[in-house]
Amino acid sequence: MGNSTRNRMLARVVLVALFAALTAAGAFIAIPVGPVPIVLQNMLAMLSGLSLGPFLGGGAVLLYLAAGAIGAPVFAGGAGGFVHFAAPSGGFLYGYLLAAIVAGLIASSPRAEQKTRRWRIIAAAVVGMLVVYVPGVIQLKILYNMTWKAALLAGCAPFLIGDAIKTVAAIIIAPRLRSLIGDATH
Numbered sequence: 001m002g003n004s005t006r007n008r009m010l011a012r013v014v015l016v017a018l019f020a021a022l023t024a025a026g027a028f029i030a031i032p033v034g035p036v037p038i039v040l041q042n043m044l045a046m047l048s049g050l051s052l053g054p055f056l057g058g059g060a061v062l063l064y065l066a067a068g069a070i071g072a073p074v075f076a077g078g079a080g081g082f083v084h085f086a087a088p089s090g091g092f093l094y095g096y097l098l099a100a101i102v103a104g105l106i107a108s109s110p111r112a113e114q115k116t117r118r119w120r121i122i123a124a125a126v127v128g129m130l131v132v133y134v135p136g137v138i139q140l141k142i143l144y145n146m147t148w149k150a151a152l153l154a155g156c157a158p159f160l161i162g163d164a165i166k167t168v169a170a171i172i173i174a175p176r177l178r179s180l181i182g183d184a185t186h
Contacts (some may be wrong), residue, residue, distance in 0.1 A: 012056055017183060019048040019060035024067065024094070034156045035088035035140065037076045043166035045096035046103045046128040048176040050121065051181055054104030061100040065093060074082035091139025091155075105130030107174070121174050129167045149172035 003078045024039035045064070049057030064074060076089060084090055106124035109118055133156055141151035 004127045011022035011093040016056055016060045016063060017042070017054055019052060019057065020034065020063040020067065023048065023061060023064040024072070027074050027076050027078060034154060035144075036136065036155060037089070038159060038162050039076050040166070042092065042096060042099065042129065042132045042163065043170055046099040046125065046132070046167075047174060047177070048129060048168050049100035049102065049104030050107050050124055050170060051177040053108055054101045057100040057104040058097060061097045061172060064095060068093070088140055089136070090145055092132055094135040094139075098135065099128040100185045113174075116175070116178065118175070122171055124176065125167045125170045129163050129170075132163075137182075177179070 023041050023044040023119050028046045029040050031038040045061045048060040051057065052060060068074045068080050068084065069082045073080045075093070085093055103124040106127055107120050135154040137148075137151045140146060140155045141148060143155075144151070146154065
């Protein structure tokens with residue numbers, strides 16, 4: 001294995017750890033609004049996929065989730081532990097992983113050497129943010145024995161404006177991060 005290959009692998013490991021840490025840091029900005037708080041983690045998880053691609057971005061979120069599962073205080077409000085995956089907000093934790101993978105898949109250029117078009121970043125960010133809601137709403141519905149309408153109102157309505165703002169921020173930030181990260185992820 002040559003130095004450039006080793007350096008690229010090391011850069012990938014560092015980037016995965018960095019994005020996992022950024023996602024964890026997003027837990028400390030939480031606004032309680034019912035059973036699920038408003039957090040920055042969903043944007044940071046999605047930004048992992050947008051910036052690193054589906055595999056490394058998904059790996060960053062998986063590392064973040066694993067840290068939380070073993071008790072590190074990385075979930076909303078500085079909480080940790082496996083029990084949070086079964087809590088009302090647990091479905092959204094699963095959604096973070098889906099968001100990173102889906103956003104990364106959509107944002108990835110068909111050819112690695114080709115620059116990602118703006119419309120792909122926009123589509124990836126919008127779909128990535130929306131995908132967080134799917135397991136989150138399903139888990140709320142099941143845990144609280146809600147109707148679909150009630151689960152959508154509890155799990156989506158309070159977050160739509162904030163998540164729209166976070167999506168726009170991710171659309172602005174992602175191309176800059178992608179160009180900074182460059183060859184390390186390809």
